[in-house]
Amino acid sequence: MKYNLLVGGSAGQGMDTFTALLEKIFMKKGYYVFSNKDYMSRVRGGHNFIQLRFGTEEVTTFHPRLDVIIAFDEATVKLHEKRLRDNGVILCDDNIEVKHKNVIALPMMKIAKEIGKSKVYSTVAMGAVLKLFGMSLDKAEEVFHEKWDSEIKGYNLKAATKGYEMVEARFDIEEGAENDNILISGNQAIAFGALTGGVSFYSGYPMTPSTSVMTYLSKRQREANIVVIQAEDEIAAINMAIGSSFAGVRSMTGTSGGGLSLMTEALGLVDITETPLVVLNVQRPGPATGLPTRTEQSDLSFVLNASHGEIPRMVLAVRNAKDAFYQTIRALNLADKYQMLVIILNDQYLADAKQSIAEYNLNEIEINRYIATEDDINIKDYKRYELNENGISPRVIPGSIKGVTVLGDSHEHDEYGGIDESPEIRKNMMRKRMNKLEKLRQELIEPDYFGVDEPEILLLGWGSTYGSLKESVELMQSDGLSVGALVFGDIYPLPTKLLNKYSRYAKNIINIEQNFTGQLGKLIRQETGITAHKSLLKYDGRQISCEEIYNKVKEEVM
Amino acid sequence: MATDIKLFDSKEENSWCPGCGNFGILNALKKSLSELDLLPHEVMIISGIGQAAKTPHFVNTNGFNGLHGRALPPALGAKIANKDLKVIVTSGDGDTYGEGGNHTLHNIRRNLDITHLVHNNQIYGLTKGQASPTTAEGQVTSMQFDGVRFEAFNPLSFAITIGASFVARCFSADQGHLSHIIKEGIKHKGYALIDILQPCVTFNKVNTYKWYKDRAYYLDDSYDPSNKMIAYEKSLEWGDDGIPLGILYKEEKPTFIDRIPHLKDTKPLIKRKWKPTDAEKFLEEFR
Numbered sequence: 001m002k003y004n005l006l007v008g009g010s011a012g013q014g015m016d017t018f019t020a021l022l023e024k025i026f027m028k029k030g031y032y033v034f035s036n037k038d039y040m041s042r043v044r045g046g047h048n049f050i051q052l053r054f055g056t057e058e059v060t061t062f063h064p065r066l067d068v069i070i071a072f073d074e075a076t077v078k079l080h081e082k083r084l085r086d087n088g089v090i091l092c093d094d095n096i097e098v099k100h101k102n103v104i105a106l107p108m109m110k111i112a113k114e115i116g117k118s119k120v121y122s123t124v125a126m127g128a129v130l131k132l133f134g135m136s137l138d139k140a141e142e143v144f145h146e147k148w149d150s151e152i153k154g155y156n157l158k159a160a161t162k163g164y165e166m167v168e169a170r171f172d173i174e175e176g177a178e179n180d181n182i183l184i185s186g187n188q189a190i191a192f193g194a195l196t197g198g199v200s201f202y203s204g205y206p207m208t209p210s211t212s213v214m215t216y217l218s219k220r221q222r223e224a225n226i227v228v229i230q231a232e233d234e235i236a237a238i239n240m241a242i243g244s245s246f247a248g249v250r251s252m253t254g255t256s257g258g259g260l261s262l263m264t265e266a267l268g269l270v271d272i273t274e275t276p277l278v279v280l281n282v283q284r285p286g287p288a289t290g291l292p293t294r295t296e297q298s299d300l301s302f303v304l305n306a307s308h309g310e311i312p313r314m315v316l317a318v319r320n321a322k323d324a325f326y327q328t329i330r331a332l333n334l335a336d337k338y339q340m341l342v343i344i345l346n347d348q349y350l351a352d353a354k355q356s357i358a359e360y361n362l363n364e365i366e367i368n369r370y371i372a373t374e375d376d377i378n379i380k381d382y383k384r385y386e387l388n389e390n391g392i393s394p395r396v397i398p399g400s401i402k403g404v405t406v407l408g409d410s411h412e413h414d415e416y417g418g419i420d421e422s423p424e425i426r427k428n429m430m431r432k433r434m435n436k437l438e439k440l441r442q443e444l445i446e447p448d449y450f451g452v453d454e455p456e457i458l459l460l461g462w463g464s465t466y467g468s469l470k471e472s473v474e475l476m477q478s479d480g481l482s483v484g485a486l487v488f489g490d491i492y493p494l495p496t497k498l499l500n501k502y503s504r505y506a507k508n509i510i511n512i513e514q515n516f517t518g519q520l521g522k523l524i525r526q527e528t529g530i531t532a533h534k535s536l537l538k539y540d541g542r543q544i545s546c547e548e549i550y551n552k553v554k555e556e557v558m
Numbered sequence: 559m560a561t562d563i564k565l566f567d568s569k570e571e572n573s574w575c576p577g578c579g580n581f582g583i584l585n586a587l588k589k590s591l592s593e594l595d596l597l598p599h600e601v602m603i604i605s606g607i608g609q610a611a612k613t614p615h616f617v618n619t620n621g622f623n624g625l626h627g628r629a630l631p632p633a634l635g636a637k638i639a640n641k642d643l644k645v646i647v648t649s650g651d652g653d654t655y656g657e658g659g660n661h662t663l664h665n666i667r668r669n670l671d672i673t674h675l676v677h678n679n680q681i682y683g684l685t686k687g688q689a690s691p692t693t694a695e696g697q698v699t700s701m702q703f704d705g706v707r708f709e710a711f712n713p714l715s716f717a718i719t720i721g722a723s724f725v726a727r728c729f730s731a732d733q734g735h736l737s738h739i740i741k742e743g744i745k746h747k748g749y750a751l752i753d754i755l756q757p758c759v760t761f762n763k764v765n766t767y768k769w770y771k772d773r774a775y776y777l778d779d780s781y782d783p784s785n786k787m788i789a790y791e792k793s794l795e796w797g798d799d800g801i802p803l804g805i806l807y808k809e810e811k812p813t814f815i816d817r818i819p820h821l822k823d824t825k826p827l828i829k830r831k832w833k834p835t836d837a838e839k840f841l842e843e844f845r
Contacts, residue, residue: 182844192844196837200830201639220840222820225830227638232664236631239624243604243635246622247643248828251635269625329834359841365834397828398602398620398636399643405598407614407621410607418570418615 001173002055003133004063006080009072012044018070018122019050021143022129026054027183027356028139030176034059034467036353036543041208041292047075056174059355060320061467064545067171068132070125071096089132089170091125104128104167111162117152120159127163134169137161180359186350186464189321190280191216193328194252195224196360198367199278201251203229203240208292209348210256210282234259238266238279245275246408248397250332250369254280257299258288264306267341271311271433273408274385274393276335278328283347285541294541295349297463298515303343304492304523312338312436315492317345317463319448321355323489333368334443338436339395345491347514349543350464372396379403383415387428391435437493444495449502451477451484457557458506459485460499460532462520464543465512471546476553483553488520494527503530508557512536512549563592570615579756579767580609582730583677584616586737587648591619594644594741601644604633606658609684610650610677610756627657630665633672634814640828641671641815644744651678655691655711666722666749668814673743673750676713677730679758680765687761694797697764714793717751718786718807724750725789725807729774730757731767735803742805748813755801773797777804784809 005022007015016037023033031054040046051062066084071077071092081100084090092098094105106128112121130137140160144153184192191213194202204214218228231237238253245251255263260281270277281303285296303315314334318324324346331342372394382404386393393415398406407417412429414420448466451473461469469485476483484502488495503509511521511532518535525531536552538544566588574580591601601619605611607626614621620643624632629649637645654662654676665672682688687700691711698705717725724746728736736754743750755774757767781804783789789807816822 180845182841184844188844192837192840195840196834198832198834200827200832201635203635224836224840225820225824225827225832227818227821227827229634229638231631232660235628236634236661236664239628239631240635240638242624243622243632244639244827245635246632247602247636247639249639249830251639265625266628269628273622273624359845362835362838362841367832367834399599399640402597402599405618405620407623409615409621409623410625411623416569417621419573419612 002053002057002059002063003067003171003173004065005052005068005070005129006049006066007052007070008047008049008076008080010045011040011042011048013072014122015048015050015072018126019052021147022126023052023054023183023354024143025130025139027181028142029135030178031055032057032059032181033183033356034062034353036062036349038542039293047079049076049080056176061471061546062543064547068129070129071098072122074098091128093121106163106166108163112159115155115158117155120155123156123159124163127160128167131164131167132170133173134171137164181356182359183354183356184321185352185354186318186321186324186346187212187282187352188216189324190318190328190344190346193325194332195220195226196362196365197329197332198250199252199332200226200249201241201244202226202253203231203237204254205231205234205237205259207256207259209284209351210254210259210280212351213254213280213282234262235266238263241277242266242269242273242275245277246273246398248371248400250336252278252280252332254282256282256284257286257302260299260303260306267313268307268309268311269410270341271307271313272410272412274339274433275408276339278331278335278342278344280344280346282351283345285539291541293348295347295464295543296514296539296541297347298519298539299345300491300515300519301517301522303345310434312340312434313492314340314342314440315345316342316490317488318350319463319466319487319489320350320357322357324350325360327489329365333366334440336368336370338440339392340436345463347464370395374401377404384408384417385413385415385429387415387432391432391439441493444493445490446495446498447486447488449484449486449498452482454482454505455484455502456482456506457508457510457553458502459483459553460509460511460520460524461485461513462488462491465514468544468546468549469512472549472553475546475550491520491523494523496528499524499528499530508533510534510536510553510556512544514538514544559595560593561595561597563588565598566591566618568616568618572616573612574609575760577759578609579679579730579758580613580677582733583675583736583754583756584613586733586740587613587675588617589733589737590740590744593737594744596644601646602636603646603648604636605629605647606649606653607684608650608653610648611653613648627653628661629653630658630661634665634668634670637670637672638815638821638827640826641821642826645672646744647672647674649676650683651676651680651692652682652690655713663720666717666720666751669723669748669811671748671813671815673740674752675740676751676753677756678713678753679756679762681758681762683758683761694764700761712793712796713751713753714806715790718790718793722751722807723748723809723811724805725793726750726752726805727801727803728752728754729770729803730754731771735776739805746808748811770801774801774803777802777806783807
């Protein structure tokens with residue numbers, strides 16, 4: 001059982017706080033929660049909304065049908081009422097004019113003023129929402145207690161109680177079960193992964209929707225003893241991270257597409273100097289400024305090719321908050337292992353979407369640095385770019401061994417890092433660097449698959465569409481369709497085992513992506529010759545829903 | 559006490575033109591490192607791209623030869639990662655004042671504790687003779703056939719104005735003076751900009767050894783480098799008015815690392831101890 005709520009209003013009306021509290025209450029009640037944000041690129045006004053879904057089973061995506069609309073302005077009702085289910089409810093202040101059969105207008109502002117704190121008007125709605133689902137206020141009290149001092153908590157509790165008393169229970173839901181879940185957004189999961197995985201240096205330049213990763217780490221600098229630098233531009237940001245990584249500290253940088261465009265030259269520097277680096281790109285719709293606060297998966301082709309010359313790189317996309325954490329740590333370890341660039345793709349939707357998931361198991365996390373010590377090298381003749389049998393040169397931390405110096409170089413270079421233009425060196429160094437991809441291929445993670453064993457319809461997707469794809473496959477399966485979906489996390493090098501396996505059965509292969517050109521479809525065609533028969537592409541800046549996928553796929557195959 | 563200067567000799571073949579001013583800078587740099595009793599592994603020399611930026615190849619220390627204009631950001635990263643390293647940036651006027659101007663501006667503001675040697679030959683050497691930010695207005699080059707159409711950049715005035723804590727000018731032909739100033743720059747706690755006039759014997763036929771020698775003079779003991787206004791005035795002297803050599807301005811103020819409390823009085827970041835379970839306490843807020 002899952003219910004879908006929408007909280008809407010203009011920027012500055014406190015919807016973030018409202019939703020954060022409400023989802024915490026649902027969490028504490030033992031429900032699974034998923035919320036995602038839709039906001040405009042402005043500080044005040046406009047129309048923003050948050051969709052909050054909760055239920056007794058894990059929730060991996062939003063749902064377009066709504067059970068409750070909490071409207072802090074008229075625009076919210078006008079824009080979203082068509083999505084309200086027949087028995088759905090619109091909850092709003094009684095000063096908002098709404099002509100709808102299911103409206104519950106409460107004197108929220110009036111109550112707040114009577115209590116003596118006009119800011120608590122939205123808490124009246126919170127109490128009402130809890131009552132609509134037949135829940136008690138006990139957990140609300142707990143959450144308020146964590147959030148505020150006793151005075152503010154008191155105002156809010158009064159407001160919630162008033163709202164609670166003014167409505168009747170409408171919806172049935174089973175009691176939630178005790179669990180150890182955490183509630184975390186995609187970007188928080190990446191940032192927490194970076195922290196857990198030992199990132200000691202993070203440099204970046206603020207750019208929506210990547211900024212929250214840097215903010216998270218910046219806030220914890222002193223406590224965690226890490227350094228976060230807000231650079232003068234993205235070019236500086238990545239070059240700083242390269243410098244600190246070269247000097248031996250686990251480093252990371254992050255940005256969105258426009259910033260990555262500026263970082264592009266340095267991606268090649270990572271490769272040729274063989275400096276481990278993880279670069280996060282939280283995508284938003286481009287080109288240029290594009291839609292700064294919206295979502296898209298349109299940087300895949302770009303990151304697959306970014307940099308002049310040819311470089312090895314790993315590209316992976318995070319699919320949910322669990323993946324975001326573990327994959328970030330894996331990316332850091334792989335970057336160190338192969339002394340190479342690993343690009344993590346996220347997007348605005350997943351960056352800002354919060355979901356409740358099982359708590360991460362920190363005991364199973366490993367940090368592997370692969371640093372060479374005195375025993376691993378010839379101290380008298382150290383070669384940073386040694387050509388050896390295993391194909392990975394020993395990486396000494398500059399300054400760590402007396403008598404050993406380390407030279408990193410952006411030119412083609414000999415084994416010592418000296419400038420060398422000879423054809424033999426060029427060939428050997430290119431081979432050494434590019435061969436890292438072959439080694440990496442041995443440890444790729446296959447895409448997630450859900451669906452029947454021999455699907456006639458095979459859906460292909462990647463990254464943040466994971467949740468919508470999963471739920472749409474469940475819907476199609478309940479209709480009796482022979483369907484399955486592969487959702488890629490590791491994208492480059494492309495894992496092909498499951499792709500080869502399931503594509504054999506499929507009469508209809510459909511790539512479903514949030515971009516115009518079908519970038520994963522192109523990559524798969526390029527790497528395997530497997531061609532999607534159809535594409536379902538969305539590029540309006542809004543996340544595709546399970547219902548959209550379900551409807552479109554049915555249209556295509558029926 | 560000094561270390562053996564030969565320790566700093568590199569095996570790599572030098573690719574500068576015979577007679578290039580860079581040789582003087584290279585020799586003075588090695589002399590400074592040796593006289594400061596440093597060992598090669600304790601130093602990191604970082605550069606961008608250009609003839610000057612090849613310096614890390616020609617001296618045996620840790621080195622990082624990065625991208626054009628981008629010498630300072632990796633230097634910041636390396637210094638933050640390991641504050642025990644002596645970090646020296648060696649790059650040209652194009653690299654520092656042109657392509658990398660933004661990084662120069664902001665790292666002066668940071669007062670990062672590094673020494674920045676700008677090999678200022680007032681021309682682009684590696685790309686064969688185009689105007690650099692410090693080429694004189696009107697000077698004809700291999701690209702500016704009618705002469706440079708805008709005013710030359712004055713790095714010293716710029717640096718003093720935006721708060722640099724150590725600003726000096728040297729001449730590559732006087733290695734004794736240069737190595738003395740480099741040592742002062744390395745010893746200085748903060749960002750030390752040393753703009754080194756360096757003839758390009760191949761592409762700059764205006765600013766020759768003679769041109770500099772005829773105009774340069776040394777600031778004497780009566781000069782007070784702690785007076786910012788006087789330093790600013792001095793920084794405006796150029797060309798036929800005379801070119802002052804020496805430390806124009808110097809002040810003590812907190813370095814960038816001094817302003818990172820958890821890095822200031824502790825071990826270098828590279829020695830940070832961390833295990834994944836240390837993140838446990840940060841999980842609480844998500845529960």
